[in-house]
Amino acid sequence: MHRDRCLxxxxxxxxxAFRSEFVLPEGIIxxxxxxxxxxxxxxxxxVRRTVEDEWGRQLVGAWNHAGWYEQPLTLGDRLAPLIGAGPGQVVVGNTTSIVIYQAxxxxxxLRPERRVIVSDVRNFPTDHYMVEGLAGLHGGYEVRDLAAGRFDDAAVVLLSEVDYRTGARHDVPAVTAEVQAAGALMVWDVCHSVGAMEVDVSAADFAVGCTYKYLCGGPGAPAFLYVNPRHHASAENVLPGWHGHAAPFAFEAGYRPAADIRRFVVSTPHVLSMxxxxxxxxLWDRVPLDLVRAKSMALTSLFIELxxxxxxxxxxxEAAARGSxxxxxxxxxxxIMRALIDRGVHGDFRAPDLLRFGFAPLYIGYADVHDAAATLLEVLEKELWRDEKYSQRLAVT
Known part of the structure; x- marks a missing residue:
């Protein structure tokens, strides 16, 4: 496609109009x-207001007057529509690793009679590491790869809606129905889909996700945990922290979980990150998710074409079969990726051989896609990546 057509x-x-609401350095795609x-x-x-006006002026009183104490729930309610959930079903806090462990x-x-955990061994490392850690901690559990295609004796199935390596997308409703029909519980990781498309985990038992990718919450932004309302009274938080207690400021000697989603709060909210x-x-309060998905598919398809x-x-x-x-x-x-970055096109690399390009529809345009593809083709045609400096590995790839 010609660049004029992209413009x-x-x-x-x-x-x-959303592009102007982001800080984007000049000359970088x-x-x-x-x-x-x-x-x-x-x-x-x-963040300035939180630091100077709330912390600086209200001091400890900000836990009440600035709403810090309620942030895990209030932010959960704001985020819920982005994953097809309702009020009182999502809690925000901790990290992706921790909420995976909790879920x-x-x-x-909830399935003590079953001793199998199904996961994709190629899933994002933290997902699989947490599963392996749980199996090792409790003993007697088998961790079975998704490729085996069996859920009949599984207690829980943990999958990512969008594969972090290839962008391949699972059919969430179909997989959820199959897993639950087999008597297992379904946990979805939506880290690579929330904010890039319409997500609906309402039929799942649990779901987790991060907020620093497409949602643009910032480095270290807290993760979230969805718990289906049918499990609120029975699901157990294995990390029974003070803030998940039914009455934290009663300072009771024994743990008594809150009756609702609050039981999955662990500890002090990360106020600055929140x-x-x-x-x-x-921003996301105003974003039409159907338009985000349509543009995502158009941008990625254009890049593949170019x-x-x-x-x-x-x-x-096929556009519908991948994420963004x-x-x-x-x-x-x-x-190759290092050479691209030096020329203003920023993607990332995942071992052993994957170049990844993530298209955030709110601030990436069609002309950006055209220029990025042209730069990539130039790097390949002229073999600019052969410069010796690109062989030196950085700590974060």
């Missing part, structure tokens, strides 16, 4: 929304 598409884009979202313009002021452990206790997420959610056969495509070619990223394989993928 025309940008001019007609119903989401184009930022295709890493699937790793760390760009900075919303409102974030700095929201899977709670599911295991301020960044709060600012980002101001790159052509220059690299081996690792992502599904495109991945390619090349044995020198790391060096």
């Amino acid at each position: 025309a598409l940008d001019a007609d884009d119903p989401l184009r 930022y295709l890493v929304g699937n790793s760390l979202g760009a900075l919303p313009r409102g974030t700095a002021e929201r 899977v452990a709670a599911a295991l206790r 301020a960044g997420l709060d600012a980002a959610l101001d 790159v052509g056969d220059a690299l081996e495509l690792a992502s599904p070619r 990223q495109v991945s390619y394989r090349h044995p020198e993928g790391y060096r």
Whole structure:
């Protein structure tokens, strides 16, 4: 597609106004929304207000007057519509690793007669590491790969809606129905889908996700945990922290869980990180998710078309079968990505050979896609990646 046509598409884009609400350095095409979202313009002021006006002036009183204590629930309610959930069904706090641990452990206790955990061994490492850790801690559990295709004796199935490596997407309603029909509990990880498409985990038993990728909550932004209302009275938080108690300020000697989603709060909210997420959610309150998904599919399809056969495509070619990223394989993928970044096109690399490009529809345009593909083709054609400096591995790839 010619660049002029891409500029025309940008001019007609119903989401184009959102681009100005992000801080984007001049000369950079930022295709890493699937790793760390760009900075919303409102974030700095929201964090400043938390630090100077709330902490600085209200001091400890801000737990009441600024709503700090309720943040895990209030932010959960704001985030809930983005995953198809309702009020009182989502709690925000901790990290993705911790909420995965909470969700899977709670599911295991709800199915004590079953001793199998099904997961994708190729899933994001923290998901699989947490599953292996739980199995080792409790003993007697088998961790079975999804490829075995069996759920009949499983206690819990943990899967990512969108594969972090290739962007391949699971059919959430179909898989959820199959798992639950087999008597197992379904846990979805939506880290690589929330904020890039319409997500609906309402039929699942549990769901987890992060807020620093497409949602743009910022580095270290807290994760979230969805618990289906049918489990609120029976699911057990295996990390029974003070803030999940039914009456934390009664300071009772024994633990008595809250009757609702609050039982999955563990400890003190990360107030400064939550301020960044709060600012980002101001944007998402106004974003039409159907338009986000439509643009996501158009952007990724255009990139695949423009790159052509220059690299081996690792992502599904059909737009509906992938998330908002495109991945390619090349044995020198790391060096190619370093060369691209030096020329203003930012993607990332995942071992052993994957180049990943994440397209955040709120701030990436069609002309960006055209220019990124042209730069990639130039790096490949001229073999610019062969420069020796690109062979030196950085700590974060």
